[in-house]
Amino acid sequence: MSFPNRFVQRILNSLLPSRGNQVPGENYWQYNAADTSITIHGGGLGDLMIIRQFGRAIQNYFRSQGDPELEDIVISTGAMAPAYEPVQGDLNLFWWWSFGNLDDSPERFLDDYLDRVSVRPDIILCPSETTEKEAQQAGFETIRFPLGTYAFEPLGFDRSGIGYAGTLGHKISKKEEMMLGPYRDSPNFESVSHFRFPEELNCWYNTKKVTLGMHKEGQKSWGMVNNRVFETLASGTPLILKKHDNLSNVLGFEYPYQVSSGDELRDTMQEFRQRSDQSIRSEFNDFSRKVREQHNYRRRVDCLFREIS
Incomplete structure (x- = not known):
């Protein structure tokens, strides 16, 4: 250069x-x-x-x-x-x-x-x-x-409730209604809104039984994966995501919990409810390990400094 x-x-x-x-x-x-x-x-x-x-x-x-x-x-x-x-x-x-x-x-x-x-x-x-x-x-x-993660990891907390891995009102209303409508008024639903430090958000993810996620349209159509996906998975938290065609290519592994309709969302949520905590923890700790190894910001820094030196 x-x-x-x-x-x-x-x-x-x-x-x-x-x-x-x-x-x-x-x-x-x-x-x-x-x-x-x-x-x-x-x-x-x-x-x-x-x-x-x-x-x-x-x-x-x-x-x-x-x-x-x-x-x-x-x-x-x-x-x-x-x-x-x-x-x-x-x-x-x-x-x-x-x-x-x-x-x-x-x-x-x-x-x-x-x-x-x-x-x-x-x-x-x-x-x-x-x-x-x-x-x-x-x-x-x-x-x-790509984006990545640093300081997110499983903490072994007891998990309950549904979280939204995003900020309300940042996605188109039709998409939000499909993903959040059935759960938004539930007393055990909570969205991300105010955390400033990674440790705070990591703790919050670690308290959730399952989270819901979406991408903005520009990110999705141009093949980007947003930071919430890396952070949520690195924390070992189950994530049900609105379908993203390029997700597995960016992550480097197949991620099965993507939905295209309200019916698919309800079926996937029911699947998580029926599984044991041990089974879910084992699967998502494996996803966490892969994300923290492959998409760690320390690796991104190494790459950046090598490219611009």
């Missing part, structure tokens, strides 16, 4: 005016070694959960592998306002996992992002083959880079 002269770029960075709307720990996060700075811009609870996990994996890398001496790396994430206002780094990356308000027309997103972003990315991190092709056609270098 060819990057700008890093000495000249560092001088330019020092001359850039500071942005008053940037608040550390709120819309950007920074992870430092002596000669490496990783700044990640993002916003929203879902983005925050991803960034915290990825940042911890970066810190783990620094502790165990030392300083990769990569100068100033800036990563924009998601599709909320902070993603459009990154600072200039020696190398700027865009980690593309969301379509924001263009979820119903994902083919427009990249052009819209490039028109609005303050610093054009050098490389786009792509969670799927479709996004990678789109970015390459736009003239960008790419790295295949």
